Amino acid sequence: MLSTAFMVFFPMSLIYFLYRGYANTRDVAVNRISLNHQHASGSGGQSHKLNVLHISDMHLENISISPDQLYDKLKDETIDLIALTGDFLDRKRSIPKMVPYLKALNNLNPAHGVYAVLGNHDYVLRPVHLDKLKQTLEEHNCRTLINEWHSLRIKGNTINIIGIDDYSTRRSDISAAYEGKPEGFDLVLTHDPNIVLNMRDISFHYLLSGHFHGGQIHWPKPFHLLKMGKLVRLNMIKGLHVYHGKPFYISEGLGQTGLNIRVGCRPEITIHQLHVPSVSLDDQQTDDGIVA
Numbered sequence: 376m377l378s379t380a381f382m383v384f385f386p387m388s389l390i391y392f393l394y395r396g397y398a399n400t401r402d403v404a405v406n407r408i409s410l411n412h413q414h415a416s417g418s419g420g421q422s423h424k425l426n427v428l429h430i431s432d433m434h435l436e437n438i439s440i441s442p443d444q445l446y447d448k449l450k451d452e453t454i455d456l457i458a459l460t461g462d463f464l465d466r467k468r469s470i471p472k473m474v475p476y477l478k479a480l481n482n483l484n485p486a487h488g489v490y491a492v493l494g495n496h497d498y499v500l501r502p503v504h505l506d507k508l509k510q511t512l513e514e515h516n517c518r519t520l521i522n523e524w525h526s527l528r529i530k531g532n533t534i535n536i537i538g539i540d541d542y543s544t545r546r547s548d549i550s551a552a553y554e555g556k557p558e559g560f561d562l563v564l565t566h567d568p569n570i571v572l573n574m575r576d577i578s579f580h581y582l583l584s585g586h587f588h589g590g591q592i593h594w595p596k597p598f599h600l601l602k603m604g605k606l607v608r609l610n611m612i613k614g615l616h617v618y619h620g621k622p623f624y625i626s627e628g629l630g631q632t633g634l635n636i637r638v639g640c641r642p643e644i645t646i647h648q649l650h651v652p653s654v655s656l657d658d659q660q661t662d663d664g665i666v667a
Contacts, residue, residue, distance in 0.1 A: 396592075396636025400439040403629070404641045405448055408615060409648045410581065410622060421653040423530045426453055427562070428485065429645040431460040431585025432628030433476065434496065435469040437635040440642065442475040449483055452646060455529070456487040459517065460585045460626065461494025461541065461566035467504040470511055477515035487527050489517040492538045494566035494586065496632070498546070520564065522548040524556045532653055533559030537579070542567035543586070543603070549577055560651045568611070568625045569604035571618045581649060582623035589613040589627030593639030613640070 411422075428449065440448075457480055463473060480489055491512055493505075500508060509519050518525060520538020527534045535556050540546040547570055561579040568584035590597030590612060600607040606625075613627050627643040 396634070396638050397439070399637040399640075400437075400631055400635055400642060402641050403440050403444075403448065404627075404643050406643055406645045407648070408624065408645060409650075410615075411650045422650040423532070423653070425529065425534065425649040425651050426455045427583070427647040427649060428452070428454045428457045428480075428483070429460065429583050429624070429626055429647055430457070430480075430629055431566070431583075431626035431643075432462040432494070432588060432630055433459075433464070434462055434628070434630030434632055435464040435472045435476075436466055436630075437632060438630035439635065440629065442479040445476065445644075446479040446482055448644065452483070454483050454485045454646075456527075456536075457483070457485045457489040457517075458536075458562075458564050458583050459489065459491040460564055460583055461492050462496040462585065462628070462630075463494070463508065465496040465499040467500060467507070470504065470508055473508070473511055474515065477512070477517060481516055487529060487534075489515075490525070490536050490538065490564060491517050491519045492564045492566055493519065493521065493541055495541050495543045498541065498544050520552075522546075522551040524552060526557055526559065529651075532651055533557055534651065535559045535561045537561055537563045539563060539565040539570055541565075542570040542573075547573075549574065553577070560649075562649075563623075567604070568623060569606050571621070571623050572605055574621075575619050579621055580651075581647070582621070583626070583647070584623065585626040585628050587612045587625060587627075588631065588637075589640035589643070591631055591633075591637055591640065 512519050522540045524535050524537045537552050539552045563579045563582040565584050567586045587600055590600060613625050615624050626645055627640050629642050
């Protein structure tokens with residue numbers, strides 16, 4: 376009798392678990408973070424707002440939001456720039472699927488462009504297909520930063536967007552990413568947030584990352600993440616954190632890996648409103664082209 380009941384109950388429970396898990400992948404959260412940087416203020420303590428749309432871990436093999444749905448969620452937002460922090464895909468056949476998402480992001484008309492770094496899953500691609508992914512990003516107005524920086528001139532201030540390559544695959548080069556960078560507000564984009572543990576003596580005002588998916592299956596605890604670095608053991612797997620006085624954010628990601636399910640967490644789109652302090656700098660352009 377007990378055996379028969381178990382044979383009925385267990386499959387039904389598993390089906391319900393998978394159904395609810397898949398339904399959660401369609402329940403995308405639009406989270407908002409407002410962050411002051413008065414401690415970094417230059418002259419007079421004045422600041423201006425910079426709205427950064429952050430999307431991470433799209434994993435186009437397992438994504439439950441369409442490009443049109445993504446656009447509809449964000450079409451009424453004022454966006455200054457878009458930051459994409461890696462793990463777009465890991466199969467060459469998924470590269471064409473990237474195009475409509477990039478078009479949707481371009482249709483949001485970010486005032487100062489779209490910037491991306493790569494993640495560990497992107498590096499699963501063979502070099503020729505990785506080049507195709509980077510080409511696809513560039514063809515759709517998305518600048519890929521691989522251990523390098525790009526500066527913008529916004530309302531008289533210099534904003535440095537610093538792209539540090541994937542830490543988990545040992546491609547990070549912090550020195551190269553910072554080399555020649557002008558003074559200004561430093562926004563770091565990277566995939567694996569564990570890099571912050573190596574940045575105690577490195578200046579930045581804010582860092583955006585992803586990688587952990589909020590656990591993806593976060594019940595009762597995301598024990599499977601323990602192999603993914605020290606931050607997990609410090610219980611820093613999602614959201615806003617501060618390490619040695621410097622704030623960083625870990626996105627729960629938009630897509631999934633393995634099974635297309637989520638338990639105890641939701642896919643995430645994040646809008647960060649940064650209060651960027653005014654700094655007194657010359658108006659001269661750098662070699663990398665500060666944009667007025």
